[in-house]
Structures are given as C-alpha cells and as structure tokens.
Amino acid sequence: MSGTFMGMPAFPEAAREAVDNPTLRGNLRHATHTIRAKRAKAVAEVSDWAELREAGKRIKDHTLRHLDHYLVQLEEAVTAAGGIVHWAADADEANAIVTRLVQETGESEVVKVKSMATQEIGLNEALEAAGIRAYETDLAELIVQLGKDRPSHILVPAIHRNRGEIRDIFEKEMGEWGRPAPEGLTDTPAELAEAARLHLREKFLRAKVGVSGANFMVAETGTLVVVESEGNGRMCLTLPETLISVVGIEKIVPTWRDLEVFLQTLPRSSTAERMNPYTSMWTGTTDSRAADGPRVFHLVLLDNGRTDTLADEVGRQALRCIRCSACLNVCPVYERAGGHAYGSVYPGPIGAILSPQLRGTASEIDASLPYASSLCGACYEVCPVAIDIPEVLVHLRERVVQGGPAVREGNKVVLRPAKGHAAERAAMRAARWAFSHPGALRAGQRLASRTRRAHPRHLPGPGKAWTGSRDLPPLPAEPFRDWWQRTHGGKDGVQ
Amino acid sequence: MRVALFLTCVNDTLYPDTGRAVVKLLNRLGVDVDFPMAQTCCGQAHYNTGYRHEAEPLARQFSDVFGEYDAIVTPSGSCGAMVRELYPRMGERARAEGRGDSLARTLAPVVTKTYELTEFLVDVVGVTDVGAYYPRTVTYHPTCHGLRGLGLGDRPRRLLRAVKGLELVELPGAEECCGFGGTFALKNSDVSAAMGTDKVRNAESTGADVLCAADNSCLMHIGGTMSRLKVGMRPVHIAEILASTEEEPAV
Numbered sequence: 001m002s003g004t005f006m007g008m009p010a011f012p013e014a015a016r017e018a019v020d021n022p023t024l025r026g027n028l029r030h031a032t033h034t035i036r037a038k039r040a041k042a043v044a045e046v047s048d049w050a051e052l053r054e055a056g057k058r059i060k061d062h063t064l065r066h067l068d069h070y071l072v073q074l075e076e077a078v079t080a081a082g083g084i085v086h087w088a089a090d091a092d093e094a095n096a097i098v099t100r101l102v103q104e105t106g107e108s109e110v111v112k113v114k115s116m117a118t119q120e121i122g123l124n125e126a127l128e129a130a131g132i133r134a135y136e137t138d139l140a141e142l143i144v145q146l147g148k149d150r151p152s153h154i155l156v157p158a159i160h161r162n163r164g165e166i167r168d169i170f171e172k173e174m175g176e177w178g179r180p181a182p183e184g185l186t187d188t189p190a191e192l193a194e195a196a197r198l199h200l201r202e203k204f205l206r207a208k209v210g211v212s213g214a215n216f217m218v219a220e221t222g223t224l225v226v227v228e229s230e231g232n233g234r235m236c237l238t239l240p241e242t243l244i245s246v247v248g249i250e251k252i253v254p255t256w257r258d259l260e261v262f263l264q265t266l267p268r269s270s271t272a273e274r275m276n277p278y279t280s281m282w283t284g285t286t287d288s289r290a291a292d293g294p295r296v297f298h299l300v301l302l303d304n305g306r307t308d309t310l311a312d313e314v315g316r317q318a319l320r321c322i323r324c325s326a327c328l329n330v331c332p333v334y335e336r337a338g339g340h341a342y343g344s345v346y347p348g349p350i351g352a353i354l355s356p357q358l359r360g361t362a363s364e365i366d367a368s369l370p371y372a373s374s375l376c377g378a379c380y381e382v383c384p385v386a387i388d389i390p391e392v393l394v395h396l397r398e399r400v401v402q403g404g405p406a407v408r409e410g411n412k413v414v415l416r417p418a419k420g421h422a423a424e425r426a427a428m429r430a431a432r433w434a435f436s437h438p439g440a441l442r443a444g445q446r447l448a449s450r451t452r453r454a455h456p457r458h459l460p461g462p463g464k465a466w467t468g469s470r471d472l473p474p475l476p477a478e479p480f481r482d483w484w485q486r487t488h489g490g491k492d493g494v495q
Numbered sequence: 496m497r498v499a500l501f502l503t504c505v506n507d508t509l510y511p512d513t514g515r516a517v518v519k520l521l522n523r524l525g526v527d528v529d530f531p532m533a534q535t536c537c538g539q540a541h542y543n544t545g546y547r548h549e550a551e552p553l554a555r556q557f558s559d560v561f562g563e564y565d566a567i568v569t570p571s572g573s574c575g576a577m578v579r580e581l582y583p584r585m586g587e588r589a590r591a592e593g594r595g596d597s598l599a600r601t602l603a604p605v606v607t608k609t610y611e612l613t614e615f616l617v618d619v620v621g622v623t624d625v626g627a628y629y630p631r632t633v634t635y636h637p638t639c640h641g642l643r644g645l646g647l648g649d650r651p652r653r654l655l656r657a658v659k660g661l662e663l664v665e666l667p668g669a670e671e672c673c674g675f676g677g678t679f680a681l682k683n684s685d686v687s688a689a690m691g692t693d694k695v696r697n698a699e700s701t702g703a704d705v706l707c708a709a710d711n712s713c714l715m716h717i718g719g720t721m722s723r724l725k726v727g728m729r730p731v732h733i734a735e736i737l738a739s740t741e742e743e744p745a746v
Contacts, residue, residue: 011683012682012684012685015683015685015686019685019686019688020685025689332674333683333686336689336690337686370545371678371679371682371683372683372686373676374639374676374677374679374687375543375639375676375677376639376671377639377640377643378639378670378672380643381643391584394542394543394547397543397544397545398547399545401544401545401546402545402546402547402548425546428544428546431536431540431541432538432541434535435504435536435538435553435556436535436552436553436556438532438533438534438535441535445507445508448508462681465681465684466680466719468684468688469684469692470688470691470716470720470722471718471722471723473715473718475509476510476511476512478511479507480502480514480515480530481507481532483511483514483515484514485532488530
C-alpha cells in the first residue's frame with residue numbers, strides 16, 4: 001500500500017489527536033450525520049432492500065468462489081474487444097506496469113478518475129518518482145492533492161476539511177499545479193466548485209493519458225463500469241487517447257444482469273442518491289474506434305493481498321465490499337477518530353478489516369486496527385453486501401493475540417501472536433481460571449466487597465484507561481450470590 | 496417451567512440490586528426463578544477480545560449449568576447476544592478447525608432457551624404492563640447488542656411506557672453506541688470517552704432524571720462518565736424500574 005501511511009503509530013495513539021481536535025470533530029460530525037440521515041431515507045424508499053442486500057451478497061460470494069473462472073473470462077472478453085490485460089501481483093508490480101505504459105506514450109502527465117485501487121498502491125507517488133505528474137480530478141481528491149494531505153474517507157476523501165480550509169488550499173496551491181484560483185475566491189460552494197472546474201478543465205483538454213479504477217467489471221462482455229457524481233470521470237474516460245484502468249480482482253460481476261443489483265444499492269448506500277449522476281461503461285476500444293473514447297485501453301488487474309484474503313474463510317467476506325462508505329458514515333469510532341488514524345486509504349470499519357488482511361498484521365497500526373471498534377454492529381446493519389464486520393474484527397483480533405494459520409503472498413503460514421499482548425493474555429487466562437472455579441470467583445468478589453472502602457478513585461497502570469475519564473461504580477456490600485444464598489439457601493448448593 | 500436467572504458476572508459482582516430486582520419482578524409475575532450457584536461468566540470478554548479458545552471452556556460450563564432449565568433469563572443484552580449469536584459461531588469455528596461437532600452439540604441446547612429480560616417478559620410471559628410504579632422522567636438508551644444483536648426492538652420501550660408515573664422521553668441519537676464496547680473502553684479509551692461524553696450530553700439534553708438501559712456494563716460506562724462530568728442524572732437498569740411498585744418503590 002501507499003508508503004505514506006507506513007510507520008503509523010497504533011490506532012489509539014493516532015486517534016487521540018483527532019479526538020482532541022474540535023474543528024475536525026465538528027467537520028466529521030456534521031458530514032457523517034448529514035449523509036447518515038440521507039442514506040437512511042434513500043434506503044427506506046426501497047421496499048425490497050433486504051432482498052437486494054442478500055442478492056448482492058450472493059452474487060459477490062458466488063463470483064469470489066469462482067474468481068479463477070471469471071478472471072479468465074474477463075481477460076478473454078477485454079482482449080477480444082481490443083483491450084490489453086496486465087496482471088499485477090502487488091503494488092510494486094502494478095506501479096511498474098502503469099509507469100511503463102505511460103512512458104511508452106511519451107507523455108509526462110495523466111489525469112485521474114477517483115480510484116481506491118490506485119490510492120492503495122500509491123500510484124501517484126510512483127509516477128512522480130518517474131517524472132510523471134498525476135492530476136486528481138475528483139473535487140475531494142483534488143483538495144487532498146493540493147493540500148499535500150492524505151485521504152480520510154473512501155467516498156469523500158477531504159471530509160475532514162471545511163469550506164474555509166478548502167478555500168485557503170485552493171488560493172494557496174492551485175497556481176502551483178496549473179490555473180490559479182480566481183481572485184477574491186470565497187468559501188461558497190458554488191465558487192469553490194467553479195474554481196475547481198476552471199482549474200481542471202485545462203487538464204482534461206490537454207491530457208493524452210487517463211488513469212482510472214472501476215467499480216465493476218462485467219466478465220461476460222469485458223465491460224468496465226465507473227459510477228460518479230461530478231462528471232470528471234466521464235471526462236477522463238472519454239477524452240484521452242490512452243486509458244489505463246487499475247482494478248482489484250474482486251471487482252468482477254459475472255453478467256450485466258448482476259449490475260442491476262449494485263447500481264441500486266451502491267448509490268443509495270454511498271451518496272444517498274437514487275441513481276448516481278454519471279455511470280460510464282466501456283468495453284475495450286471496439287466502440288471508440290468509430291466514435292469517442294480512448295484508442296488504447298489497458299486493464300491492470302491487481303491482487304495485492306486479495307488472494308491471501310480470499311483464502312481465509314471468515315475474512316474473505318471483506319472482498320464483497322463495493323466501497324460505498326456507508327459503514328464509515330455510521331461508525332461512532334470513525335466519527336471521533338477521523339480517517340487518518342486508520343493508517344490506510346481504507347479507513348473506518350471496512351478499513352479495520354481490510355488493511356490487516358491485505359497488508360497482514362505485522363505492523364503496529366495493522367495489529368491495532370481490529371480493536372478500533374466497540375463492536376456496536378452499526379456497520380453490519382448498513383452494509384449493502386452484508387459484510388459482518390464485527391465478526392471479521394473479532395476473527396482478526398484472534399489472529400493478533402493468538403496467531404494461527406493464514407496465507408501470506410500465496411503461501412500457507414502459521415502466524416505468531418503479535419507482541420505486546422502478554423499481560424492481557426495472562427489476565428484473560430487468570431480470569432478464565434477464576435470463572436471456571438465458582439468458589440474462587442466468590443472469594444474474589446467477597447474480598448473486593450469487604451475492602452471496598454479502601455479502593456482508590458483513580459487507578460494506576462492500565463486501570464487509568466478507565467478512571468481517566470470515568471468514575472468507578474461503588475462496590476456493593478455483598479455480591480448477589482451471597483444474598484441469594486442467605487435468602488434462598490443456595491438451591492443447588494455450590495459452597 | 497423451570498426458569499434460571501443468568502445474572503452475568505458483572506451484575507453478580509457489581510450490581511446485585513439488578514439481580515434482586517429481576518427476582519422480585521419475576522416472582523411478582525408468578526415466575527419461579529432459580530439462580531444456579533455454579534454460574535460465572537459467559538466468556539464474552541474473552542471471545543470479543545480474541546481469546547476464543549479461553550472462552551470455549553466458559554461456554555461449555557454455561558451449558559452444563561443452565562442446560563437443564565426450560566428458560567434462561569438474563570438482564571444483559573450483550574451477554575444474551577453472546578449465547579444466542581456467538582455460541583453457535585463458536586461451534587461452527589470448532590467444526591471448521593476439524594474438531595468435530597462436540598462443541599456445537601454441547602452449546603446448542605442453551606442457545607434457543609436464552610432470553611434477555613425484556614424479551615422474556617414480552618414474548619414468554621406475555622406482559623407489557625408489569626404493574627410497576629416509577630414516578631420519574633426516564634430516557635431510554637438501547638444498547639447495541641440488545642438492539643442489533645438480539646433485535647429487542649420496541650420491547651423495552653413498551654414495558655417502560657406501561658409503568659405508572661413514568662414519563663418516557665426520547666433520547667437524541669439513541670441508537671448510537673455509548674462507547675463502552677468491553678475491552679474497547681480500555682484499549683481505545685480516548686475514543687470511548689468521547690463517545691461516552693456525547694451520549695451523556697444527549698441524555699442531559701432530555702431533562703430526564705434517569706437514563707435507563709437493559710445492560711449494566713454500558714450503564715457502568717455511561718454512569719461513570721455522568722459522575723465524572725457532574726451531570727445530575729442517574730443510570731438505572733430497566734429491571735429496577737420494572738420491579739418498583741407503589742408499595743415498594745425503588746429509591
């Protein structure tokens with residue numbers, strides 16, 4: 001994944017900064033609550049939502065189960081339609097392929113459609129290193145790029161910015177990248193959008209190479225699909241002579257008919273629209289020779305940890321994800337911690353189960369992500385492909401603390417437990433022992449009750465994590481079981 | 496019908512009043528309830544923190560202790576969800592690991608017989624008016640595992656609305672997590688505290704005297720935050736409200 005995120009501190013530490021930043025908290029609260037309410041309304045309009053959700057889940061599960069078959073079918077169809085298919089096992093391979101393809105055109109700049117896959121592999125940085133400038137054309141991605149920032153949301157990468165901040169970024173940075181912001185730019189949405197439009201227009205008209213991802217790839221015809229709201233994608237997909245699409249291998253659907261499901265569930269879950277304003281579909285270059293569109297089309301199929309993820313029975317459901325962001329918008333942890341704390345282009349609940357699978361759990365940030373959740377279940381409830389995120393989180397917690405079998409880079413391995421959990425493991429074992437011996441539990445409860453007046457209000461060590469923000473409940477004079485035995489005689493008489 | 500109270504380790508140790516309230520309430524409704532003394536913990540904290548293998552013996556023990564009863568009632572949405580939702584999953588995982596059906600078979604009997612208290616009252620006993628009296632303004636926080644895990648729906652609110660003297664006021668953002676989340680409260684204490692503070696501020700804005708929930712672990716976090724923020728509200732478990740009568744009002 002993108003080098004910019006490596007070496008991140010663990011989630012709790014990274015989140016602290018966001019929790020203490022009132023502007024960021026305000027921005028995120030406003031944005032997530034607004035879209036949360038809109039999504040709920042858009043979903044409630046659809047009488048067969050539950051069926052659509054189930055259908056989406058089944059289509060994705062079926063496709064993933066037969067991914068080998070559909071990938072080959074897709075490759076054949078794309079090739080037959082005049083496209084060229086490349087296979088990339090990891091980020092480095094994908095970046096090298098795209099860099100070479102751009103270099104072969106002789107161009108030194110590309111325009112980009114908003115794409116999670118290219119963010120995941122850090123394509124912009126790789127192109128930059130080869131002297132190729134990649135221009136983001138999605139409004140929010142543009143804000144992030146101009147602000148030398150990192151995306152903090154899948155759909156709205158600049159969700160952490162407010163209008164005033166965006167105005168300042170435009171005014172200060174646009175001139176460095178091309179057409180400067182108009183004089184006297186204010187922070188009204190219309191003016192900001194117009195500034196971006198003018199700035200981007202010259203890039204659209206000049207660019208000879210476009211780079212995109214795709215929301216879906218239809219195996220039966222080799223058709224790629226991009227859904228978007230701004231029309232920048234349509235520009236990048238139709239104007240340049242060469243189009244390079246980098247797409248994760250899990251984005252396949254078998255047939256056009258399957259799209260019917262996702263073209264309903266994705267916009268409503270994502271932007272709370274009944275239908276997204278722009279749906280672009282293209283099939284190789286066959287059609288475009290006669291009309292508009294790129295003359296050369298390359299499809300780079302990206303693995304980058306997906307096959308490893310697919311090997312895990314519980315975790316593989318994460319590959320059903322259609323990147324709608326509904327789980328981010330509803331997540332109480334994301335709302336307080338912000339997207340950057342997740343140390344990946346995939347923040348929020350889906351990021352917390354995707355990153356530790358795509359990248360493994362070796363780094364501090366990745367090992368901490370499965371714990372970045374209160375397991376409240378709101379994410380699972382809104383997921384349009386029914387990914388049981390809490391289930392996968394707990395499964396990955398197990399992988400972190402207990403280790404166990406996994407697949408990394410195509411090889412079966414046995415992971416060792418992550419460092420830093422020895423005290424917790426000992427405490428869990430001790431608790432299990434006490435809970436397995438009711439007499440011991442009772443002795444402990446009695447001891448605690450009898451010494452209750454001596455208990456400190458603020459705990460030292462790990463207990464500080466509780467008493468730093470909350471008071472402890474007063475201990476009762478006797479545990480329930482003592483009362484029960486006094487009053488009911490302990491019917492089944494353990495001690 | 497032989498009914499067992501699965502009080503939970505947290506309630507047994509820290510909130511015996513809730514246990515006494517459940518006994519009083521069920522007895523008043525003509526349900527004879529037993530408290531099997533060998534009960535301890537369902538294993539939820541172990542399981543949810545990633546120690547599934549430590550949780551397994553606790554689940555087996557739960558099944559040994561409660562397997563003979565016709566119904567198992569618990570005043571905790573999350574421990575109820577542990578048994579109902581996660582015990583079957585533990586059985587499935589054991590099977591997937593090639594350890595056969597033994598765990599699934601051992602746990603199966605308790606899964607379908609376990610009820611959260613408000614479910615038991617509404618669905619099994621068949622009452623919504625339990626004859627309670629509680630002259631306070633109350634706002635209700637639906638805890639996550641009860642709401643989304645067990646699907647308690649409007650059962651707790653229906654029970655509260657039928658309580659004499661009680662004025663129920665809606666909690667803004669009611670369905671948002673309070674930030675407890677078991678070990679989450681310790682591992683991500685900053686985020687947990689921020690969520691708790693927002694929950695408390697929302698509760699405060701209702702002007703209610705009491706914040707009610709059906710899970711004391713969440714109330715321990717919310718109440719601890721209220722106390723630290725010096726908010727003059729009390730966290731009260733729904734069992735204590737439903738047990739309160741004109742003759743014997745809750746304090």
